[in-house]
Amino acid sequence: MTQPGSAYFLSDRRDVEETHTLSVLVDNEPGVLARVIGLFSGRGYNIESLTVSETEHEKHLSRITIVTTGTPMVLEQIRHQLGRLVPVHRVTDLTHEGAPLERELALVKVKGTGEARVEALRMADAFRAQVIDATTEHFTFEITGRSAKIEQFVSLMQPLGLVEVARTGVAALCRGAKAM
Amino acid sequence: MKREMTGAEMVIQALADHGVEHIFGYPGGAVLPIYDELFQQEKVKHILVRHEQGAGHAAEGYARSTGKPGVVLVTSGPGATNMVTALTDALMDSIPLVCITGQVPTQLIGNDAFQECDTVGITRPCTKHNWLVRNVNDLARIIHEAFYVATSGRPGPVVVDVPKDVQFATGTYTPPPTSGKSSYKGYVPQLKGNMAAIRTAVEMMAKAKKPVFYTGGGVVNSGPEACHLLRELVRMTGYPITSTLMGLGAYPGSDKQWLGMLGMHGTYEANLAMHDCDVMVCVGARFDDRITGRIDAFSPGSKKIHIDIDPSSINKNVHVDLPIIGDVGHVLEDILRVWRDTQPIPDKAALKKWWGRIEEWREKDCLKYRPNEDVIMPQYAIQRLYEATKKRDTYITTEVGQHQMWAAQFYRFEEPKRWMTSGGLGTMGYGLPAAMGVQVAHPKSLVIDIAGDASVLMTMQEISTAVQYRLPIKIFILNNQYMGMVRQWQQLLHGNRLSESYMESMPDFVKLAEAYGATGIRCQKPGELDAAIDKMITTDGPVIFDCRVANLANCFPMIPSGEPHNHMLLGEDADDEDAIGSAIGEEGKALV
Ligand SMILES: Cc1ncc(C[n+]2csc(CCOP(=O)(O)OP(=O)(O)O)c2C)c(N)n1
Numbered sequence: 001m002t003q004p005g006s007a008y009f010l011s012d013r014r015d016v017e018e019t020h021t022l023s024v025l026v027d028n029e030p031g032v033l034a035r036v037i038g039l040f041s042g043r044g045y046n047i048e049s050l051t052v053s054e055t056e057h058e059k060h061l062s063r064i065t066i067v068t069t070g071t072p073m074v075l076e077q078i079r080h081q082l083g084r085l086v087p088v089h090r091v092t093d094l095t096h097e098g099a100p101l102e103r104e105l106a107l108v109k110v111k112g113t114g115e116a117r118v119e120a121l122r123m124a125d126a127f128r129a130q131v132i133d134a135t136t137e138h139f140t141f142e143i144t145g146r147s148a149k150i151e152q153f154v155s156l157m158q159p160l161g162l163v164e165v166a167r168t169g170v171a172a173l174c175r176g177a178k179a180m
Numbered sequence: 181m182k183r184e185m186t187g188a189e190m191v192i193q194a195l196a197d198h199g200v201e202h203i204f205g206y207p208g209g210a211v212l213p214i215y216d217e218l219f220q221q222e223k224v225k226h227i228l229v230r231h232e233q234g235a236g237h238a239a240e241g242y243a244r245s246t247g248k249p250g251v252v253l254v255t256s257g258p259g260a261t262n263m264v265t266a267l268t269d270a271l272m273d274s275i276p277l278v279c280i281t282g283q284v285p286t287q288l289i290g291n292d293a294f295q296e297c298d299t300v301g302i303t304r305p306c307t308k309h310n311w312l313v314r315n316v317n318d319l320a321r322i323i324h325e326a327f328y329v330a331t332s333g334r335p336g337p338v339v340v341d342v343p344k345d346v347q348f349a350t351g352t353y354t355p356p357p358t359s360g361k362s363s364y365k366g367y368v369p370q371l372k373g374n375m376a377a378i379r380t381a382v383e384m385m386a387k388a389k390k391p392v393f394y395t396g397g398g399v400v401n402s403g404p405e406a407c408h409l410l411r412e413l414v415r416m417t418g419y420p421i422t423s424t425l426m427g428l429g430a431y432p433g434s435d436k437q438w439l440g441m442l443g444m445h446g447t448y449e450a451n452l453a454m455h456d457c458d459v460m461v462c463v464g465a466r467f468d469d470r471i472t473g474r475i476d477a478f479s480p481g482s483k484k485i486h487i488d489i490d491p492s493s494i495n496k497n498v499h500v501d502l503p504i505i506g507d508v509g510h511v512l513e514d515i516l517r518v519w520r521d522t523q524p525i526p527d528k529a530a531l532k533k534w535w536g537r538i539e540e541w542r543e544k545d546c547l548k549y550r551p552n553e554d555v556i557m558p559q560y561a562i563q564r565l566y567e568a569t570k571k572r573d574t575y576i577t578t579e580v581g582q583h584q585m586w587a588a589q590f591y592r593f594e595e596p597k598r599w600m601t602s603g604g605l606g607t608m609g610y611g612l613p614a615a616m617g618v619q620v621a622h623p624k625s626l627v628i629d630i631a632g633d634a635s636v637l638m639t640m641q642e643i644s645t646a647v648q649y650r651l652p653i654k655i656f657i658l659n660n661q662y663m664g665m666v667r668q669w670q671q672l673l674h675g676n677r678l679s680e681s682y683m684e685s686m687p688d689f690v691k692l693a694e695a696y697g698a699t700g701i702r703c704q705k706p707g708e709l710d711a712a713i714d715k716m717i718t719t720d721g722p723v724i725f726d727c728r729v730a731n732l733a734n735c736f737p738m739i740p741s742g743e744p745h746n747h748m749l750l751g752e753d754a755d756d757e758d759a760i761g762s763a764i765g766e767e768g769k770a771l772v
Contacts, residue, residue: 031300031304081492084492086367087364
């Protein structure tokens, strides 16, 4: 017999978890990011990736892009809970609307000499990563692409002397001519 | 008209412009400029409490009994943190509160200044929205916005944090906007329901063979008109109706279509009707765990219609077949119109059968208890209180525990806004200050806090406030010498090991009342109860009534945690030790 931890999800729902990308337009006022993050931690939702930046300066609008996982019921809840926040203008589940355009940028620092160094450069070329800093001891690559591509590149760099990685998180828009 | 004034003046001016007559509060360094303005005017009256939590609950009682927002003024740091319980309580029960907090001067924010705390950070998860005002020229706009957000859509508490330098600074005051809209473009509560969905709802309701209305606090929040429309709809359809704790009074408790409250301590007939129905019409309620019991066995055979103003309430706990997002009043109006226009013909024979089933369940008489000639049974005490006060202009508040559930079961509410209780958060200590708030709003009415001996001590100091402002509240304590509800759970779940649920050193409540300058009354015998209640009602000024009741009475019916609606424990099972010992399964023990 399963042992549920709380009254709220008593039935063991067999719904499959899905990963979705949400785009959230918000008034750019102090604390708005804290509200969004607090909502996720307070209600036990997952954040896989979160990016935020002002996108329309005159209108004081920012766009927050969140990649999250959950059952369809939880994903619907997340959308409505975000919509309930007063400074939130619009919430769109981009994944629900159809395969969104998603890109991430990463900076990847690799240290090495000899064959490993040559191999790292060769791989970078294959992944269209650019060298943005280099010494005789290291390269720092800039790579953009879907998260899976970045993950693949990073794991290839692992045995070649990976030092550290910084990732921006996902920026996403829906396809086609219209706004969300 | 725009005018130059200080931030502190603006606060008072804005309150006056929003028609605020009473505020509840407690002064301190960071709000002194506002208190100074308060002193120099007559429009807004201030009630000085004894603890900020009391101000919060008083404002909740004020708001719930009037439909107007409750307003609170407290200082920074401890003043603000003491408000957290009341704010959370108001958030859970959708009560409109506007709380103004003082803050250390802007240049000191972040420096761990004296009595500094991150008020907007701490209250972010327990408010509908909050603001830190950094510029005096934003102050008026933000306060107007705060009133709008608190009272529109699904109501809730808001906090406006005002640093002391902003209170002293001079700026331009702008009056409240006449448009009644928010400057937040994304904040547009949806009032009208989707007409296609409403037509489908009428069809589903008309075809039902075993329908039930399941209503909640949303009906009361929507206003008197919504309650009126609900009554019309229920009478027109002839369908049975039950309600949550928060919704009591929206439909008259003495009506024959009324099944009583549902949920964990709801009636047998209400819970079985929910379990067996084929069409459930949920109006302004939110399927919370106290209502549904075991969620995968909740009303398995029904189609569910859910009317709610908050889209996040839809499909949160229970999947519904037909959501209608909108204000209860607006949606009910449309449902009634469509029903009248289409004149559907309900299945009379099926309904007759359904009512027959319900009558059988009613015959169980699930609220019955064994009367006692020597000891006052708590249920009896509520019944006598009800009989003595039902013809009067009475408001009831409660604390949290068994007494609260007995009050909900045995006191009949005929009108909305007469019943204030902490439903979502279950805050012991709510009832006494809430009664104060109700009494401030309704000075001539009879306001009674049905209390437990443990709960009432959590905010007992507010009796001092009641005495100061001559608020004749009556604190009717069902004194069982235990944290009764805790003891009941320990009996059901934990082998009757009464860990810390007995209060060894209860105060002498009569002397305590006298120490505060109030009246104390004690009653120990059933035969003396009516006269004692009468004395309580006719006494001028606040009264603490120490009603000594049977110590070990349990509150039934009860749906044990983790069980479905049709596995209810009734009072008659209470003698059967085995039934009680095995009532809660392994899964249920992990639940709250
Ligand atoms: C602030 C707070 N602390 C703890 C609880 C947990 N709790 C629920 S009911 C209860 C006992 C209440 O006892 P009493 O006020 O005497 O009422 P009774 O159940 O005896 O009627 C407790 C401790 C609570 N609801 N609120």
